[in-house]
Amino acid sequence: MIKKTLLGTLMVLALSMTILTAPPQPVGASDFSFGLLLVGPYNDRGWSQAHFDAGHYVEAKLPGVKMLYIDKMNPADRPGVTIPQLVDDLVGKGAKLIIANSDDMKDGIREAAKQHPDTYFLHISGDDALTGKGPNNLSNLMGRMEYGKMLAGFTAALTTKTGKIGYLGPLINEETRRLAAAAYLGARYGWEQVRRQPAADLKFKVTWIGFWFNIPGVTSDPTQVAQNFFDSGYDVVLSGIDTTEALVVARQKHQGGKPVWAVPYDFKGACEGADQVCLGVPYYNWGPSYLQFITAARSGNWKQQWLWLGPDWSDINNEDRGPIGFLPGPALSAEARTALKQFTAELGAGKVNLFQGPLDYQDGSSYLKAGEVASDQQIWYMQQLLKGMEGPSSAK
Amino acid sequence: MVAAIVLVFISAILVLAGAPVLEVHGLLVTGAVGSWSKLAQVLRVWVPLTLCSCGLLYTFQIGLWNIGVEGQVMLGAIGATAVLRLGFDSALPGAVLGAALVVGMLGGALWALLAGLLKTWGGVNEIFAGLGLNFVAQGLILWLIFGPWRRPGVASMSGTEPFAESLWFPTPAVWRISPHALGLTLVALAATALVLRHTRLGLALRAVGGNPSASYLFGLKPGRLMLWAMGLAGALAGLAGTLQVTVVYHRLIPAISSNYGYLALLVVMLADYRLSWVPFIAFFFAALNVGSIQLPLVLQLDSSLSGVIQGALVLTVLLIHAWNSGKAGTRWTT
Structure with missing residues (x-):
């Protein structure tokens, strides 16, 4: 009886899988996608939301550019999920540039950057581009907070x-x-x-x-x-x-x-x-810096950089200038x-x-x-x- | 009919959560087995899940609830990390990795034996002992990461400094999954089948599990057999932890066990305590785990939904199971 139950369950599940399996569809009609890995929730009114909003800023400034994102990427919310695995996912969905927004993603993003030499990586607040530990397709960005x-x-x-x-x-x-x-x-x-x-x-x-x-x-x-x-x-x-x-x-x-x-x-x-x-x-006002990196990646003018940018002192609250x-x-x-x-x-x-x-x-x-x-x-x-x-x- | 109930139940949850039902099912599937790299990710989860499940079969056979399996995974990871740290500049990385496997398995086994001894000597229920030891193990990992094993100058939740690449189990680029890990898991499955079905130990475990008091009449020693079961379970969990360190993360991180131990308990229950079902159910759970990341990525749904689906599935099957046994007037047997 039990065996039958289980067999039935699994068969239906298997069946539903075959029926529902559709070929993965390309995302939208965009000519450039970038992936964003957020350590916290996208709406945390804090660090992660600042990045999320910057992604939208870029989408608004550069028509044809599309953001993909995964939030809550931290060991407590997603046990067992690794950074290289998510990067595989994002790249599979067409992302050409990956932005990782936590210092704690340093090892994972370095590993992923080595696995995907044709994809660009921007790690916020790391120093791999400074120390030379990261490959050439990995840059770092931080604001002079x-x-x-x-x-x-x-x-x-x-x-x-x-x-x-x-x-x-x-x-x-x-x-x-x-x-x-x-x-x-x-x-x-x-x-x-x-x-x-x-x-x-x-x-x-x-x-x-x-x-x-x-x-x-x-x-x-x-x-x-x-x-x-x-x-x-x-x-x-x-x-x-x-x-x-x-x-x-x-x-x-x-x-x-x-x-x-x-x-x-x-x-x-x-x-x-x-x-x-x-x-x-x-x-943080990441929008302008994101724009700069994404524009460079899109036009093929990527250069490995370690950027630590100060505010625009003429108006530190200008949303089109300066990262802080x-x-x-x-x-x-x-x-x-x-x-x-x-x-x-x-x-x-x-x-x-x-x-x-x-x-x-x-x-x-x-x-x-x-x-x-x-x-x-x-x-x-x-x-x-x-x-x-x-x-x-x-x-x- | 039962399967239909399960599906309806899951779909009802999705409707309640305001999710497009068909699309969610579709995404879970394509997200899990839609490409080789996805499948490789599923297998990477499948490995520790299957290893823990195999271990749990020994303890379930003898009627023990080895909930401490989670901590045994952690101790395996700690043991392996200790060896890899000692042998970081060894000229024989292969030997260091081999030693890490052995020490990792020993670590898991010893942690399990601790719970076993508390049970057989101290009369402490293995569930409480196991849970307690899980907390101790988690504390130990955090202490190590923030203390003696912290990165130079910096303590961080992202774990210890990664090991040199020579101390990773190799993962061929096209494979995306370590053949060593897969091989070891298959060996563990085969060995478990062999021990449970064709050895005196397997028979004795079953006998004690079926009727502890009567087993004395056959000259079996339940206490010692329980320790054997715990030791074997711990060793397999420790192996899972070792592979988490050497194959997946290449360092010790706070969430190294990733709840795979607890999940394995569900796998074994859903498999009706049968080894032949374990690899498939474990695969299904692993697929759900990996596929669920698509939910936030594509639909902006909270991926904890897959946890709800998993829980609902187990609960439903167990309920049906209990209802059936109640009707037939029998209690469950292994």
């Missing part, structure tokens, strides 16, 4: 009443270290130069959750971390993770009568719905807004360089000697947090 983080830290320092700023960090690596350090430098600058307070009175604490977003049971819970910050006197929390917990918790605390603020990250529209607490958002921006939020006071404008102008004109010595690492060793200006390499490969910041510099 350090500037965005400086502006974020600056607004936090101008707003805090307790002098305690929390930084909700993801996992610890060179990128996250330098971004946290940049936020600290921006905060310290605002604290000393605008508010005229001694640097020693500014507390800046980094708590790492262990990944770019919450994975229950694996990472620390970012909601919990944000709550701990607010409950222990930190009244501004800067988010370094891909999702919106810091802002959500700040809004709850604010509704409970606590004067607290937050600075989200990644996505231009992140402040929406949190007017009372959002000081602004440092965000900072959009001031509704909760930012008018005076702070004015100061921010001036600070932005000074940064843009090169009058102020916060990555200039003397700066020490957290353990007291020297990072930059007095007057020394950090090279790109020194910033990209930061080894520790800076002196004055609290929180671990490396995973134990």
Whole structure:
């Protein structure tokens, strides 16, 4: 009986398979397709959505170009699915260029790029094109978010009443270290130069959750971390993770009568719905850079590159220029807004360089000697947090 | 009729989810077996699934619920990674890979024996012991990846530093799947068939599983036999974990076991605890797993839908199974 049941089930399934098997159809009538691998959900109002929207931006700018995408490509959401496997899929569907949007896809994308020498690869925030580990069809792109983080830290320092700023960090690596350090430098600058307070009175604490977003049971819970910050006197929390917990918790605390603020990250529209607490958002604007790479790949002018692009200082919020921006939020006071404008102008004109010595690492060793200006390499490969910041510099 | 119920059930779920039913079925199929590279992906999932299922047959034979199979996969992966890290600059990569296989299988077997000993000596139900050990194994992997085995300067969820290519089981470009992995799986299937059907051990396992108290009368020692079953199951799960490391990921990652152990439990149940069904059901599940990635890619549907389909399928068959046995007035036999 059981056997019959099973046999029947399988036969029907097999039958339905043969009936339904149609030859794979080419996707649309586009002359160029690119594939996008997103580490988080396409609508996360954070890192992944910024990339997703950039894909749409390219589609709108270049008629005939079509985006294919897979989101939630991370070990928790898709166990057993590998990057090379997805690249096979996307290439099979006609993608000529693959964009991978997570540092954690580094190994997989390198392997896939070697397997598909005729396909172009753009890995966001890796360094394979710099170190030479990747083949020629693999390029890297990153925005100089350090500037965005400086502006974020600056607004936090101008707003805090307790002098305690929390930084909700993801996992610890060179990128996250330098971004946290940049936020600290921006905060310290605002604290000393605008508010005229001694640097020693500014507390800046980094708590790492262990990944770019919450994975229950694996990472620390970012909601919990944000709550701990607010409950222990930190009244501004800067988010370094891909999702919106810091802002959500700040809004709850604010509704409970606590004067607290937050600075989200990644996505231009992140402040929406949190007017009372959002000081602004440092965000990525990948569209123009995508456009550049896709145009090059489409016209056969691909060149392996490692690009680390700064903002367009004439207007850092111009959506057709520059990969990063900072959009001031509704909760930012008018005076702070004015100061921010001036600070932005000074940064843009090169009058102020916060990555200039003397700066020490957290353990007291020297990072930059007095007057020394950090090279790109020194910033990209930061080894520790800076002196004055609290929180671990490396995973134990 | 039963098959019709299953299909209707699945289709009902799809309708509820607002998905185009026919297109979903079609996509699942083309996404799984529509091309050789797809088929190779399915086989890559099929390998660990089949290995775990073979292992579980031993423990089900003797009436044990070896839910710890997931952790045994992880320990296999850990064992293999340890060997590969030690032998990273060896002049004999083949020997290192061989040693990794052995140590991986040992790792899985020892982890299973731990649950087995807790059962036979400590009287701890193997389900609880297994589940507990799964958590410990996951914790161990995370600790290793974020601790002693982290990449230089950086700890990352993406796992340990990848091994040198000489320490990968070769995958010929046209094959897209490692012949070693396929071969080992076929050997495991054949060996399991041989042991279960044609050896005294297989007979004894069945006897104890059928009636533990009566088996004493025949001079069988249930405790020792249970340990044998657990050990064999663990070794096969450990082999699956080893292949995940050496064939698929080339490094240790947090999700190295990818829930294949748990999935294998469903495979074996759906196969009605029969070896002859296992490779096919495992293939079907693997195909569902691989094919489902098409759902978000083409239809922008959430791919967890395939998990729902899988669960519904197992549940339906088990329900029908129970209903039938209830009607016939018999309890299930192996």
